[in-house]
Amino acid sequence: xxxxxxxxxxxxxxxxxxxxxxxxxxxxxxxxxxxxxxxxxxxxxxxxxxxxxxxxxxxxxxxxxxxxxxxxxxxxxxxxxxxxxxxxxxxxxxxxxxxxxxxxxxxxxxxxxxxxxxxxxxxxxx
Numbered sequence: 001x002x003x004x005x006x007x008x009x010x011x012x013x014x015x016x017x018x019x020x021x022x023x024x025x026x027x028x029x030x031x032x033x034x035x036x037x038x039x040x041x042x043x044x045x046x047x048x049x050x051x052x053x054x055x056x057x058x059x060x061x062x063x064x065x066x067x068x069x070x071x072x073x074x075x076x077x078x079x080x081x082x083x084x085x086x087x088x089x090x091x092x093x094x095x096x097x098x099x100x101x102x103x104x105x106x107x108x109x110x111x112x113x114x115x116x117x118x119x120x121x122x123x124x125x126x
Contacts, residue, residue: 008097011065015101018058022105025051026112033119041124048116055109062102069095 005012029047032039073091077083 004097007094008101009065009069011061011068011098012101014061015058015065015098015105018054018061019105019108022051022054022058022109022112025054026109026116029116033116033123045120048113048120051109051116052113055106055113058109059102059106062098062100062105065098065102066095069098 005016008015025047029044029051032044032047070092073088073095077088
């Protein structure tokens with residue numbers, strides 16, 4: 001797993017930081033929704049929406065990292081005279097890892113956002 005993250009490059013580290021931010025925000029909002037009775041509704045709602053915001057940012061960052069890596073790979077191939085198709089395929093597979101991680105983070109944040117939003121609406125909108 002660590003090798004997978006290290007192969008993704010510096011953008012993979014940013015995605016990992018975003019995942020940690022989403023986890024921390026989610027835990028804080030779960031504690032606030034299920035634990036406390038007197039809540040600031042605006043702060044709670046903006047905190048719930050922050051979860052989906054950072055999920056979308058991770059998705060965009062994953063795609064950006066992929067296209068940046070692919071662009072750099074094509075520039076390197078252009079400069080090289082003889083390149084193996086296996087090397088190209090391996091580089092493309094590595095560049096897809098940031099998209100996969102970004103999509104996974106977004107999917108998790110969307111599920112958490114939906115669940116917290118449902119609980120918020122059930123508790124405060126009825």
